[in-house]
Amino acid sequence: MSRPGGREPRRLTRWWRRRSLRMRMTVIAATAIAASVFVAFQAASELLDGELRNTAENQLRADSRVLATNAESAGLARVQLPPYPGSGRLVRVILPDGSTRTPAGQPALPPVSEQAGRVARGASADLMESKDSDEDGYRIYTLRTGDGAIQVAHAADDSPINRFGLGMLLSGLLCVVGGALVGRAVARTGLAPIDRLTAAAVRVANTRDLDAGIPDEGGGEIRRLIQAINDMLAALRDSRRAQRLLAEDAAHELKTPLTSLRLNIELLVRLDRRGTLDTAISAESRTRLLNDLGAQVAELSTLAAELTDLARGDVSDESAEPLDLADVVVAAATQARSRLPGLEVALDVTSVWVSGRPAALQRAVLNLIDNAGKWSPTDQPVQVRLHAGAGAVVLEVDDAGPGIDATDVPRVFDRFYRADSARALPGSGLGLSIVQRVVHAHGGRATVGRSARGGALLRVDLPAAAPAARLTAGEDTAVR
Template structure:
C-alpha cells in the first residue's frame, strides 16, 4: 500500500507538471504561428489596401482571418465560421491606440486564440481554435500509465514485502515453537541478509547461551544431589539410630555418655556441613545475578573484614596480614566471600603453629592478593581442576568441605574481570593469587594524601 500510494502521488505530480509544460509549449507554438501568419497577411494588405485585399475562401480547417476596417466594420473569407465580436482592446489596436494584441476567448465551447496586428488605418486578425485535445489525450495516457504503475507498484511492493518478511515469519514460527515446546536445542536456519541475518544470528547466540545455562544448571543439580546424598544418608542413619534406641528405651544402656556425645557431635558437624553446602549451592545457583551494586572500595578493608570473620568462625586459626591500600571497583560482599573462602581453604592445610599468610599489594595497574599456607600443597595433577565445582583432591576428601569454595572464588574473580591462579608457596604449601584491575582512589582521598609516597594498612 505504501509503494502504491507513493507511485500514485508521484504519477499525479508528474502529470500535473507535464501537462502544464505541454500546454505552455503548445500555446507558445500556436502564438508564434499566429504572429507569423498575421505578418504575411499584413504584407498583402499593405499592398492592396484593407478594403481591396482578396481573402481566399475558408478551406474548412486551420487558421481564421478577419480584417478590421477604419469604420469599425469587418471582412472575413467566404464560408468561414463567425469569430467573436471585436473586443475593445482589439479596436484600440486598430485605431493605433495600442500595440499588437494576443488574446484568447474561452467563454464557450468554440474558444479562440486571436492575434490582432495594426495595418494602415485598421488591423488584421488571425485566429485559431483553442484545441485542448492534445493535452487531454496526453492526460488520458498519463492516467492509464499511472494506473498501470500503481497496480504494478502494489504488486511489486507486496512481492518484495513478502519475500523480505519470509525469514521473519519463519523466525516467529521458530520462536513460538521454542516457547511451546521449551526445546532450545535446535538452531534457527541462518537465512536472509543484512539486518535479518544479524537478528537470526543474535537469537541463535541467545539460544546457545540458554543451552549452556540449562546444561550448567543440570550439572549443578546432579552434582548437588550427589554431594548431598552422603551427608544426608549419614545424618538420617544417626537420627534413625537415636529414634530407634529411644523407642526401645535402651538409649542410655546402648549408648554410653561418651558415645552419645560423639554421636551428637557428629550430628552437629553434619548439620553444619549441610548448612555450608546449602549456602555455597545458593551462591553458585545465583551465578552472576546479584542485587549488590558495584562501588569503589579499598581491598585492604575487605581483607581485614574477611580475616576477622575467619577468626570468629575458627578461633584456633592464625592469620598474618600484610596489606596495603589498593582501590578497585567491585562488590564488597562478594569479594569478602572470595577472600574468606581462600582463608578457610588455607586454614584446613596449614599446621597449627604456622599462620595463614595474607598479602595485598599494588602491582602496576593491578591489585594482587596472595594467600598461602604451610601445608603439603596441591599436587600438579589436581591443579587444573582445583577450581571445578565439587572437585576435591584425594588427600582432601577426609577433611570437611564440599569442594565449592574455590569455585565461588573463581566466579567472583571472573565477575570482576580478574584472574585467580594456584602455585606452590615458598613454605611448601599452596599459594593462591587473585589479580584484579586497580582503580583510581577517590578524589577527596587524593587531595588528603597529596605529597605522600604511599598509604598502607596492616593488621595482625
C-alpha cells in the first residue's frame, strides 16, 4: 500500500521537470534572492535588537548611578524622585523595610522580584532583568544604594524593530521581483544560443538537408554541444551516403544476373508454349541451361544474404563473449568443406582467446576460406594458420593461386570490387568487405599480402583476451 504523503514529492518533481529551462532559472533566481533576504533580515534583526538592548541597559545604569548619588546624600526615604515624564523612564526606590516609593502619577511597575529584594538586602550589587506583562514589557535595573536599592525601568519598545522589519519586507519583495526579472533576462540571454541551435536543428529535420551544418558560436558548453551535433550530422551524412552507394551498387550487381535469369526463363517459357521445347533445344543444351539457372539463383541468394548482412551493419542480436577462436576457425573450415566438397583445407591452429561474437567471426573466417578456395588449384590445399602474436591473435589464410595484382590490393576490401581476373569466377565482391567490417567491429585489422606459395595471403589481427577458464596443459596444442 503506497503512502499518500509520498505522492506529493513525486508530483512536485514531475511538475518541476515539465517546466521550461527559462522558468526554472527564473524560479531559482527568485528563490535564491528570497532566501538571501530572509537570512539577511534575521541577522540584521538580531544585531539591531542587541544594539538597542545594550543602549537601553547602559542608559538605565547611568540614570541609576545619578539617582543613587542623590540618595546617598539625602537618604532613600527623603530623596527627591524625578517627576514622571509621561513615557519612557520609570523610577522606584526600595526602602529597608521592603516598601517602595514612586513618583506621583507614574504607572505601576511589576512587583519587586525576589532577586531584586535580595539586591536591596545586600546580597548583590545590582541586577538587570526583564519583565513582560500582558500589555507592556519592562527592562528594570536594580542598584544597591544605602540600606535599600534604586530601580530604574524602561518600557520595552519594539517599534524600531517592527519598522525595520517592515522596511526589510518591502525591500525583500522588491528584491525578489527584481531577481525574478533579472533571472528571466539572464535565462533569455544565456539560452539564446540554445534557441538558435534548436531552430537550426528543426530546420535540418524539416528540410532533411544534412549538409547544412549548424554555425559554430559561443564557447564552452554551447560550442561543445554544437560540435557534437555537427559530428552527429556528419555521421548521418556518411551513413546516408553509404546506404545510397550500397543501393546503387546492389542495383548494378543485381541487374546482370536478373537479366540473364529473366532471358533464360523467357526462352524456356516461349519454347514450351510453342510445343518445341524438346526439338528446339537438345538435351545437353537444356541441361546446361537449367544448370545455369540454378547457378544464377544460387548467386542471387548469396548476393541477397550478403547485402542483408552489409545493410545490418554492426546491428546484431549477438553479444560479445570470451571465446576460443580455434573453435570458430575449425567450425568455419568444416562448413567450407561441406559447401565445396572438393576443397581441401589444411588447419594449423592454436587455442587463443578473443572477445567477440561467434557467428560474425565464423562468417568472416568462412568468407576468407571461400575466397582462397576460388583461387587455390585443386591439388593445393588452402592453408589456415592461427596463433598468438604480441598482445594479439593472428589468423592467416593463404592459397597457391596467382596472387593479387598490386593495382588491386588497395581495393580488395571494397564493396562489389572484383578484379578483372575474377570476373569469370562466382561471387558478388562482398565477401572480403564483410570480413573487414567484422574485423573492424572487433577492434582488429585485416591486411592482404603475398604468400610463400605465390598466392594471396590474407591476415587478420584481433586483440587477445584472457581465457574464460584456466586451460589445462594438454589443451594448448596444435590442431591438425
